Amino acid sequence: MQSPIHVTSEIGKLKTVMLHRPGHEIENVYPDILHRMLVDDIPYLPIAQEEHDYFADTLRKQGIEVLYFAKLAAEALQDSQVKDKFLEQMLAESGYAAGAVHDALKEYLLSMDTQAMVDKIIAGVRKDEIDVKFVSLAEMAEDKDYPFFMDPMPNAYFTRDPQASIGDGITINHMTFKARRRESLFTEYIIKYNPRFANKGVHVWRDRYHDTRIEGGDELVLSDHVFAIGISQRTSADAIMDIARNLFKDSNYDTVIAIHIPHNHAMMHLDTVFTMINYNQFTVHPQILDENGKVDTYILHPGKDGEIEIKHRTDLQNVLEEALGEPEIDLIPTGNGDPIVAPREQWNDGSNTLTIAPGEVVTYDRNYVSNDLLRKHGILVHEVRSSELSRGRGGPRCMSCPLVREDLKK
Template identity: 45%
Template sequence: MTHPLLVPHVSSEIGTLKAVVLHRPGKELERLTPQNLAELLFDDIPWVRKIQEEHDEFAKVLKDNGITVLYVKDLLQDVLKDEAIKEQFIIDLLKINGITNTETESYLKDYLMDLRCNDIAEIAISGLEKGDIDNIIPKGLAEFIYEEHYFYIKPVPNMYFTRDPGAMIDGGFMISSMKSAARKPETLIMKYIYKNHDIFKKNNVPCWYDNTYFHSLEGGDVLILSDKVIAVGCGERTTPQAIERLARNLFEGNSTVEHILVVQIPINRSYMHLDTVFTMVDKERFVFYPGIKKDLRVFSIIKDDKGFSIQKEKDLQDALKFALNLRNIEIIPTGGFNAITSAREQWNDSTNTLAIAPGKVITYSRNESSNKIMRKEGIEVIEIEGSELSRGRGGPRCMSMPLLRY
């Protein structure tokens, strides 16, 4: 599958969205149990049929607004049609899942090589349990010890949050280095798509960050505020060392980015990424969770003749004004100034808005107070159901990886 007219480029949070990458939740969520929820970064077990219905509604809203929707699984299938790429992907997939027993690795590799590309793409996301291929592979000690629920290839139920494992910045791509081992296979998938799919390969898209870098950096912490300014959250999932590495790569490359606002957020699961507390909805307007205002610290990394300089900023609002060269900044508090309502709706991703055009955003319908406030401020709000989608701790922005914005 080729997309000859699609040249990836994102230099705005609010420009008209033209193409996006999604993943439709699937069998990987059926692998969640009360015993592995914490390991796989979930707080509850979603109802799979319902979560698929909600995600399909999300995709329909995007398509109805003229946005090309691409799916991770389809893109991966495209690149696995090449036998050499398919073989190396299988080797890397087994390695990242800790398959080190030579005999087991050999059996699994042969088994997977005989499968069709779509089956391999499915397994890479939904996993491969012992029971799926019982009596085909000789049992090692691990299979006996963990007999009931032993995964040769672990599921990646967070894959529907496509924002995190990769992100377009200007005309280049960032392959995240994930904090949690449970999410590292997602970046392996993204890396194979980036390195081998025509969308990236034929357009000579540079790489600003790589998943082999030691320090963690995740896409939910990266906001593209303009062609020259990005904001990066520093908290539970993204380290200061990673942000400096990204800055160096952007400034030394051919990126137009000249200024990075580093927003230090509390290390807390409620605020796992910057976009769980702060997003841009219009040229001068941002939604913000007021409950963490006193805990924020803001720094600037600014490109200069020596590489870059770092300075501490007074506060987020003044830093945004200066960096974006705006006279006025409007901060819209999600949930209003009622602390209880604001905290409840932030937990349900009220701040995780996806702008599809200036002043036009997609949000969850359950965040009634925040949506009402945004509408009062003149923001066009498109609501989608998210009762099950939100159980994974992410909203419309988390569930989308923009490839092209005008």
């Protein structure tokens, strides 16, 4: 029986993917909280939804099964005890382990059907939605003007990040910023309790109960034994050691390539500057490379007695050639390497391609210089609409969590 999660490469034909259609959470973002919510602008929801539906239809037309995160979550919470346990934990992680607000929120959320409850938690709960008789001193004195009891999760449509499929398993991620941490609680319940995944042998390579940080945008499955990861704003080096240890112990993975990228918002994850699109082709944002084309890269292999051997290299192209057994790797620069076009298109995720089969990708239409260059390099490009979705600072790879890909034939 095939595992419900099976991803042994970045490029194998995509069979099943998990998305989240942006919902009311987008309309709960306002200028004062933009920065903390990790978005740079407020997408116009009706158009963002149209664009997202177009993205999902583009995938379906290629025969890809599209699953929705919020629906999987609601299916996982059908049992009333499971739902209660989930709600207690979600409320605690939202700042209410007990007390009047906890009780009022719980009563309010339980008055809805399960799907509406999940959608509401993602959307956020405003203070004026419920009547709380007694609130804490902190809420009365410090948080008086803050409009939410539960914050919205406007980044939920970037399903790449709270979790990542590797082989027949998954990492359920402890994310860097508070604004996104609760997203992976849904994943935990989906894997444990949704009938599609529960008791099906899905290996959790690393759960969300760690202090060290990791996000799926940094996790790239290059082959059935090589895993690449960004040392980035969102993924810490100690988390990389931990995931390497777990993969080396219990899986086929024998090589982890950790690439050090700038720690800033525009390049927050490895997949905003580097993605695999064919056996021997990658997109790369030229600004992660120095003037000699070098970038700090660390190769991790299993050593003696459970130790990990680490080698420092800077020649990424050769590292990839050796690790993948490819004689020549073609690194395709975002925006053709132009000093204005490259950062402009990277800002709107020109490097953030979703590969749906070897040499076949989905990209945002707005990055036309990068897209033309991909075509010149022989890549089949499906463009999707991107005026509103791009305002959340993520592209087609960020908006998708592959669950099943065909193994590579080669």
